Amino acid sequence: MQRFFSPAQLIHAPARELHNGSFTDYAETPARAEAILRAIGGAAEPADRGEGPILAVHTPDYVAFLKDAARLWREAGRPGNAIPYAFPIVGRRPLKLDRIDALLGRHGFDATTPITPDTWAAAYASAQTALAATHAVLDGQQAAFALCRPPGHHAGADYCGGYCHLNVAAIAAQAARDAGMERVAILDIDYHHGNGTQDIFWTRSDVFYASVHADPARDYPFYWGHADEVGEGEGRGATLNLPLPHGTTRAAFRATQVQALDAIAAFDPGLLVVSFGADTWEGDPISRFALKTDDYPLLAADICDRGWPTVIVMEGGYAVDALGANVAGFLSGFDG
Ligand code: SP5
Numbered sequence: 001m002q003r004f005f006s007p008a009q010l011i012h013a014p015a016r017e018l019h020n021g022s023f024t025d026y027a028e029t030p031a032r033a034e035a036i037l038r039a040i041g042g043a044a045e046p047a048d049r050g051e052g053p054i055l056a057v058h059t060p061d062y063v064a065f066l067k068d069a070a071r072l073w074r075e076a077g078r079p080g081n082a083i084p085y086a087f088p089i090v091g092r093r094p095l096k097l098d099r100i101d102a103l104l105g106r107h108g109f110d111a112t113t114p115i116t117p118d119t120w121a122a123a124y125a126s127a128q129t130a131l132a133a134t135h136a137v138l139d140g141q142q143a144a145f146a147l148c149r150p151p152g153h154h155a156g157a158d159y160c161g162g163y164c165h166l167n168v169a170a171i172a173a174q175a176a177r178d179a180g181m182e183r184v185a186i187l188d189i190d191y192h193h194g195n196g197t198q199d200i201f202w203t204r205s206d207v208f209y210a211s212v213h214a215d216p217a218r219d220y221p222f223y224w225g226h227a228d229e230v231g232e233g234e235g236r237g238a239t240l241n242l243p244l245p246h247g248t249t250r251a252a253f254r255a256t257q258v259q260a261l262d263a264i265a266a267f268d269p270g271l272l273v274v275s276f277g278a279d280t281w282e283g284d285p286i287s288r289f290a291l292k293t294d295d296y297p298l299l300a301a302d303i304c305d306r307g308w309p310t311v312i313v314m315e316g317g318y319a320v321d322a323l324g325a326n327v328a329g330f331l332s333g334f335d336g
């Protein structure tokens with residue numbers, strides 16, 4: 001399987017994140033990507049396809065914000081990385097404020113996603129990596145892997161959050177649509193619900209979004225991913241949420257993924273994007289499922305067996321020492 005990664009993705013390295021009321025080490029570290037890269041034996045550098053495919057998903061205001069935020073933060077006299085502290089909760093007017101703290105809250109939904117002077121360049125490279133894998137599949141490969149990092153599925157059209165800045169799965173899916181693929185499906189099997197991906201395609205019938213994730217009644221991102229969220233307008237029925245309880249092991253996860261795959265089969269996509277997170281692993285430091293390393297090849301084979309041309313993009317997974325084996329194991333399920 002072709003694999004893509006750009007070294008520029010490593011330069012985003014926030015020092016700390018707000019966690020349970022204190023600052024702790026940032027969980028989404030460059031070491032994650034390095035561990036995966038070692039385990040899969042390297043990856044090809046993506047071509048640069050420019051900002052067009054990013055702006056096909058994200059708003060110009062938001063892209064400008066990602067580029068400017070670290071500079072505005074520094075100009076306001078702040079040390080360290082930019083982090084929001086005030087948020088315009090649902091119902092606030094869309095004011096044209098330019099104060100850095102107002103912008104951070106307007107374009108971010110949590111305080112765990114710091115922006116550094118290198119965030120834009122790394123997120124841009126992560127998006128190019130997703131696009132390279134997408135074009136490999138559009139050009140005839142059966143499957144390709146994008147070692148995306150920073151990840152993407154918590155990022156919406158105009159907001160960041162959950163360690164995500166640009167929604168790489170959405171950028172991949174939209175690029176496939178723009179290349180003429182009529183129906184594209186996204187299967188999200190990260191531990192967390194992909195709220196950004198859901199929001200981006202919420203009212204659309206051409207991109208089906210199915211997610212297996214920790215019940216948001218108990219777990220981040222809380223406000224999205226409940227089973228009764230099915231899309232709206234033309235998108236009604238093109239969103240499928242399958243929440244699972246803490247402690248979920250292989251049998252329940254696999255059966256639920258089959259449910260998602262059956263719904264995707266009914267949609268009949270020409271291309272599948274898999275948002276793959278290894279934070280479903282039993283030892284993940286911030287998650288509460290109990291999948292084993294041996295489960296990943298099997299879960300991947302269930303996806304592979306459906307026969308859809310498949311782009312795999314990397315999302316979460318924070319047990320750095322186990323990450324390489326878990327990701328390499330998942331990819332091996334596509335080689336069978
Ligand atoms: C892509 C992805 O998996 N994002 C996950 C975001 C989860 N954020 C909420 C949990 C924050 C836990 N912070 C742990 C800090 C450890 N130092």
Ligand code: ZN
Nearest residue numbers: 190191192316
């Ligand atoms: Zn996750």
